[in-house]
Amino acid sequence: xxxxxxxxxxxxxxxxxxxxxxxxxxxxxxxxxxxxxxxxxxxxxxxxxxxxxxxxxxxxxxxxxxxxxxxxxxxxxxxxxxxxxxxxxxxxxxxxxxxxxxxxxxxxxxxxxxxxxxxxxxxxxxxxxxxxxxxxxxxxxxxxxxxxxxxxxxxxxxxxxxxxxxxxxxxxxxxxxxxxxxxxxxxxxxxxxxxxxxxxxxxxxxxxxxxxxxxxxxxxxxxxxxxxxxxxxxxxxxxxxxxxxxxxxxxxxxxxxxxxxxxxxxxxxxxxxxxxxxxxxxxxxxxxxxxxxxxxxxxxxxxxxxxxxxxxxxxxxxxxxxxxxxxxxxxxxxxxxxxxxxxxxxxxxxxxxxxxxxxxxxxxxxxxxxxxxxxxxxxx
Ligand SMILES: Cc1ncc(COP(=O)(O)O)c(C=O)c1O
Numbered sequence: 595x596x597x598x599x600x601x602x603x604x605x606x607x608x609x610x611x612x613x614x615x616x617x618x619x620x621x622x623x624x625x626x627x628x629x630x631x632x633x634x635x636x637x638x639x640x641x642x643x644x645x646x647x648x649x650x651x652x653x654x655x656x657x658x659x660x661x662x663x664x665x666x667x668x669x670x671x672x673x674x675x676x677x678x679x680x681x682x683x684x685x686x687x688x689x690x691x692x693x694x695x696x697x698x699x700x701x702x703x704x705x706x707x708x709x710x711x712x713x714x715x716x717x718x719x720x721x722x723x724x725x726x727x728x729x730x731x732x733x734x735x736x737x738x739x740x741x742x743x744x745x746x747x748x749x750x751x752x753x754x755x756x757x758x759x760x761x762x763x764x765x766x767x768x769x770x771x772x773x774x775x776x777x778x779x780x781x782x783x784x785x786x787x788x789x790x791x792x793x794x795x796x797x798x799x800x801x802x803x804x805x806x807x808x809x810x811x812x813x814x815x816x817x818x819x820x821x822x823x824x825x826x827x828x829x830x831x832x833x834x835x836x837x838x839x840x841x842x843x844x845x846x847x848x849x850x851x852x853x854x855x856x857x858x859x860x861x862x863x864x865x866x867x868x869x870x871x872x873x874x875x876x877x878x879x880x881x882x883x884x885x886x887x888x889x890x891x892x893x894x895x896x897x898x899x900x901x902x903x904x905x906x907x908x909x910x911x912x913x914x915x916x917x918x919x920x921x922x923x924x925x926x927x928x929x930x931x932x933x934x935x936x937x938x939x940x941x942x943x944x945x946x947x948x949x950x951x952x953x954x955x956x957x958x959x960x961x962x963x964x965x966x967x968x969x970x971x972x973x974x
Contacts, residue, residue, distance in 0.1 A: 597656070597771060598840040605652030606833060619830040620644045641818040645826040649833050650801075653791075656770040656836075657783050659803040661810035663817060664832075666824045668766065668786025669694055671800030673702075674816035675762065675782065678809075679730055681707035686724045687733035688715045689944045690741045693933035695733075695764070701935075712944075715745040716876060718753065725757045734780075735764045737880075740892050740928045740952040741945060742767075742867040744876035747883055751779030766790070766919070771843035772886045776805060789919025790889075792835035793842050797828040842921060842957055846889030849963060850955040854891045856964055862971055864949070867892040889955045890918060899948050901974045902927070906951060908973040911958060911966035918954035923963060926952040 595604070608615050620643050625636045636642045650662040665671040672695060676685070685699070689712040699710045715721050715734055725732065732754050736745045751761045762782040763775035769790040775783050785791055787799035802813050817823050847870070854868035866873070869880035870887030880887060895902050906914055912925040916932050926932055929948045933941060955963065 600655050601652070601839045602837050604655040605648040605650070606837070617645070617648055617830075617833070620826050622826075639826065640821055640823045641814070643823075643826050643829070645829040645833070646824070649829050649836075652833060652836055653770075653785070653787075653801050654803055656839075657765070657776055657803040658770075658774045659776045659783065660805045661807065661813075662801050662803040663810060663813035664787070664824055664829060665800040665802070665817060666822045667798045668692075668764075668784070668788060668800040669698055670822035671784050671786075671802050672698055672764075673820070673822060674813050675731070675784070675802060676703050676708065677816050677820065678812045679708055682709070684709045684711065684727060684729035685731045685733055686711045686713060686727075686729045687731075688735050688738055688743065688745060689713055690738040690743050690946065691733075691735050692739045692764075692766075693928070693935045695735075696933075697935040714743075715750060716743055718746065718749055721745075721750055722753050725753050725759055728757050729759055731760050731762050731782075733762045733764070735767065736773075736775075736883075737767045737869050737888065737890065739767060740867075740890075740926070740933065740950060742869055742874070742890060742892055744869050744874070744880045744883075746876075746879050747775050747778040747780055751781075755779070767890055768884060768888050769839065769843055769919075771840055772847070772888050773884045776803070778883055781806065782809065787832050788917065790843065790846070791839065791919075792832040793839065793919060793921060794831070794835055795917060795920035795922065797831050799824050799828055799832050843886070843888070845957040846955060847886040849957065849960050850889040850891050850953075851887065852960050853953065853955050853963060853967070856967065857891065857893050860971070862896055862974060863893050864896040865894040867894075890952065891955055892950055892952045894947060894949045895951060897949070897974050902949060902951060905970045905974050909966050909970040911962055912953065912970070918952075920954070921957050923956035923958060923966075924954040926954070928952055 653662040761780040763780045766786045783803040785801045857863045857866045912923045
């Protein structure tokens with residue numbers, strides 16, 4: 595079955611009793627048992643719910659994996675993964691990551707005794723040096739948030755497996771429409787389903803997808819034991835959003851490329867970050883491992899901070915807001931918004947400057963989007 599058919603049908607079978615074309619929302623906390631301990635597959639919604647099973651079925655099919663577990667948020671999914679480690683274990687990762695992931699590493703799990711080392715995983719020599727220290731996981735974002743850095747997932751997976759390290763890829767930015775890390779050798783795929791997967795900026799959710807039965811068991815256990823389950827209603831909305839994932843992603847990608855090209859020819863822009871531009875330093879690797887380049891574009895403006903703030907507050911179609919991946923276009927200033935929890939020196943050391951602005955390009959008409967950028971930039 596092709597991707598555009600899978601998004602509409604997998605995990606979305608009509609309900610058996612009435613024939614309802616859309617599976618109902620199972621808003622229930624508990625399930626009646628016939629005799630003590632004898633249930634019909636579900637005993638309590640923190641542990642499982644038919645809507646969770648439907649979405650897990652869809653996500654594992656879209657990511658070409660065997661198993662999925664859904665969580666209350668993307669950070670809930672990362673929490674579940676990290677909770678499977680023990681005091682003293684090491685995790686290495688990409689040095690350009692979502693600020694909330696950085697905060698979870700540094701301010702929650704580090705005090706619990708896990709060790710984190712973040713490096714430039716685009717550099718395979720540097721990656722191998724660190725993999726030799728035998729961390730439990732190498733945690734990649736590719737493309738990264740917000741600098742759209744691309745790591746070579748296939749080569750890193752080969753190296754990691756040589757040293758017995760599991761490869762985790764946060765695939766939130768690409769979505770399974772454009773990239774399937776498990777097919778490139780990764781062991782675990784992670785999503786903030788808040789973003790492209792659901793696509794309408796109306797829920798918070800997360801998921802882990804894998805081919806490992808034992809890891810699936812650990813993820814289900816973590817959800818139940820720590821209470822990081824989503825609501826059946828939110829999960830139902832995510833399943834509904836998935837139905838249009840293919841056409842949304844196609845349009846996000848087309849619009850983002852045109853916007854990246856527009857910025858490349860704009861004198862107020864110093865640098866454009868978009869893996870679909872031949873000027874991107876890892877364009878060739880992106881082309882090999884992605885089927886398209888998604889809807890995120892970042893730029894470094896050649897303007898001072900006050901001018902930047904004025905410009906991004908003046909847009910009328912791009913809303914100034916955190917998050918990404920919805921049908922509506924958003925603009926974000928990472929240094930003061932999504933990545934503000936990363937200490938400034940660390941942020942600058944990794945190339946995340948105050949002049950960097952991130953655009954989540956929506957699926958509106960491209961003329962309106964470019965018109966809005968021109969209008970906003972005229973305020974500088
Ligand atoms: C790449 C990436 N991963 C994970 C997360 C966390 O997801 P959530 O906000 O659903 O907890 C985000 C949130 O912005 C993100 O951008």
